[in-house]
Amino acid sequence: MESNSYNKTYGILSYCTLIGWIIAMVQVSSSTGEERRFTAFHLRQMLILMLVGAVVSIIDTILFFIPFIGVIIINIISILLFIVWLMLLIGAIRGERKYVPVIGQAGENMLGDMFE
Structure with missing residues (x-):
């Protein structure tokens, strides 16, 4: 664990919605x-x-038309993105x-x- 003698608020805020990211920026x-x-590092990672996420969204649009398999793949990728975000x-x-892994x-x- 690194030193916490500085304010981490904006690093944390960078992960909370697009508006939070813009405020931190x-x-x-x-x-x-x-x-x-610290804040710049977390802005870059987000x-x-x-x-x-944008690339996954584009792929989601394409795979949406593949019954069953496309939906399963996108759900798995979305869950993985959420876990990485968390x-x-x-x-x-x-x-x-x-x-980001x-x-x-x-x-x-x-x-x-x-x-x-």
């Missing part, structure tokens, strides 16, 4: 030091998760930096220091 510009890096939210509450590290490298 605007607020990160007034933060400094570790609080800014952005990655939102992009994955894992990231709990990590932010604890003051940890958790990556499988693609989080690559996404972090691609986004660089966005929001910092």
